[in-house]
Amino acid sequence: MAVVIIGSGMAGFGAAYQLSHYDIKPVMFEAQSYYGGHTASFKTDDGFIFDDGPHISFTKDKRIQKLFSESVQGKYEILQARVNNYWRGYWIKHPAQVNLYGLPVELVKQIILEFIDNKERTQNGSDIKNYRDWLYAQFGKTFAETFPMQYGKKYHTTAAENMSMDWLGKRIYTPDISEVLEGALSQATPDVHYVDHFRYPTDNGFVSYLTMFLPLIELHLASGVVGIDPKKKELRLSDNRVVGYDKLVSSMPLPDLVKIIENVPDDVREAAAKLACTKCVLVNIGIDRNDISDSHWTYFYDQEYVFTRLSYPHMFSSNNVPEGAGSMQAEIYFSDKYKPLDKQPPELIEPAINDLKKCGLVREEDTILHKSVKLVPYANVIFDLERSDALTTVHEYLDGCNIRYCGRYGDWGYHWTDESFKSGESAALKTLSDG
Numbered sequence: 001m002a003v004v005i006i007g008s009g010m011a012g013f014g015a016a017y018q019l020s021h022y023d024i025k026p027v028m029f030e031a032q033s034y035y036g037g038h039t040a041s042f043k044t045d046d047g048f049i050f051d052d053g054p055h056i057s058f059t060k061d062k063r064i065q066k067l068f069s070e071s072v073q074g075k076y077e078i079l080q081a082r083v084n085n086y087w088r089g090y091w092i093k094h095p096a097q098v099n100l101y102g103l104p105v106e107l108v109k110q111i112i113l114e115f116i117d118n119k120e121r122t123q124n125g126s127d128i129k130n131y132r133d134w135l136y137a138q139f140g141k142t143f144a145e146t147f148p149m150q151y152g153k154k155y156h157t158t159a160a161e162n163m164s165m166d167w168l169g170k171r172i173y174t175p176d177i178s179e180v181l182e183g184a185l186s187q188a189t190p191d192v193h194y195v196d197h198f199r200y201p202t203d204n205g206f207v208s209y210l211t212m213f214l215p216l217i218e219l220h221l222a223s224g225v226v227g228i229d230p231k232k233k234e235l236r237l238s239d240n241r242v243v244g245y246d247k248l249v250s251s252m253p254l255p256d257l258v259k260i261i262e263n264v265p266d267d268v269r270e271a272a273a274k275l276a277c278t279k280c281v282l283v284n285i286g287i288d289r290n291d292i293s294d295s296h297w298t299y300f301y302d303q304e305y306v307f308t309r310l311s312y313p314h315m316f317s318s319n320n321v322p323e324g325a326g327s328m329q330a331e332i333y334f335s336d337k338y339k340p341l342d343k344q345p346p347e348l349i350e351p352a353i354n355d356l357k358k359c360g361l362v363r364e365e366d367t368i369l370h371k372s373v374k375l376v377p378y379a380n381v382i383f384d385l386e387r388s389d390a391l392t393t394v395h396e397y398l399d400g401c402n403i404r405y406c407g408r409y410g411d412w413g414y415h416w417t418d419e420s421f422k423s424g425e426s427a428a429l430k431t432l433s434d435g
């Protein structure tokens with residue numbers, strides 16, 4: 001039986017792993033000249049390793065932990081996550097709602113008063129229609145508008161009132177008043193971030209977590225799928241080859257998938273066009289010292305800072321940098337639907353370096369050893385108010401074509417790596433049970 005998988009990311013490899021239990025070696029087509037999708041890692045000529053956006057494994061799933069561990073032969077770092085925030089010159093621990101200590105007194109007072117008042121007024125939550133309503137109800141207006149709504153505008157590229165809440169999960173911590181007070185009065189607070197510990201391969205970057213699965217597939221790199229005829233069960237590849245399949249599992253982004261299928265009905269095309277996702281420009285910087293920050297990553301709230309989040313890859317593994325060096329990866333977000341990318345990615349390198357100097361992370365006397373940029377065309381699915389209905393239309397159509405979708409951009413969700421892997425596994429099971 002010819003099973004074809006589109007895409008060589010976590011989801012594609014999850015599907016392949018599941019198929020291996022049935023003695024099936026799938027054919028995997030990958031558009032890029034490297035495998036791994038978002039979990040790819042890139043070694044630079046000057047000795048740095050940067051992932052395709054910061055990647056750490058914080059899964060609590062023992063089975064996935066074991067698989068990833070086997071893939072790197074037990075060679076991984078276990079780190080206690082340290083995360084902070086930068087806001088108007090203040091550095092505070094994350095999450096801000098339970099770490100207000102040190103912020104301007106008037107602001108802290110207002111946040112606490114509204115927090116107490118809001119909790120009393122919004123007991124039943126019945127009038128919460130969007131993410132902004134939810135933030136107001138959880139934290140009060142001042143905190144919501146000063147922190148998460150500012151961050152969200154940069155990260156999701158759209159306003160909180162245009163977003164649903166079905167992506168939240170444990171992502172935003174909702175404290176009780178005693179935790180808010182404790183964090184306002186003391187700097188020593190418990191760690192409550194949803195990522196408490198994480199693992200990262202000691203060598204060769206995050207992509208090493210996929211090494212073990214490579215023998216399970218027949219991998220074709222630089223082989224983008226550019227056409228699908230679900231009736232004939234045929235794929236057309238970027239080099240014009242036509243390949244037949246019995247079963248098809250796709251992890252490529254839904255908007256692109258719908259565009260390449262023959263004879264898609266108009267309503268499905270229109271629905272796919274409504275699905276919104278951010279693009280991310282990654283600016284990678286290496287400098288000649290490694291004492292840049294104690295944190296593993298930092299959130300930036302101020303709109304005038306070009307980046308939204310900054311991570312420090314040398315803190316994940318010292319093998320990500322030449323000896324003594326330090327590294328930073330800045331994420332700058334855009335989206336076709338809400339905030340189109342209006343410049344060439346390399347034009348963002350200097351603004352990012354300027355902002356790193358402005359907040360003091362890069363000093364005038366530092367030597368910049370490395371600077372590069374990479375565009376990530378699909379980053380985070382935007383949970384805007386159009387997503388849910390549009391997604392149902394697209395998924396129902398694909399179900400009818402027996403195209404099994406998976407992963408962050410097939411399920412069109414907020415999946416982490418472990419969830420994408422497992423999504424690939426279940427898509428493989430579904431395709432095997434299709435008639």
Ligand SMILES: Cc1cc2nc3c(=O)[nH]c(=O)nc-3n(C[C@H](O)[C@H](O)[C@H](O)COP(=O)(O)OP(=O)(O)OC[C@H]3O[C@@H](n4cnc5c(N)ncnc54)[C@H](O)[C@@H]3O)c2cc1C
Nearest residue numbers: 007009010011031037038053055056225407408415416417
């Ligand atoms: C900036 C950022 C940071 C993240 N950090 C973390 C983290 O710290 N920890 C964590 O667990 N998760 C993290 N994630 C989420 C994680 O990256 C995803 O859950 C996971 O990697 C998605 O895997 P996937 O296989 O679903 O998609 P992808 O990795 O995108 O794989 C899809 C593949 O399909 C290929 N493809 C597309 N079109 C075609 C075509 N026409 N033909 C052939 N191939 C095609 C693509 O090139 C790609 O390789 C992060 C995501 C982002 C954007």
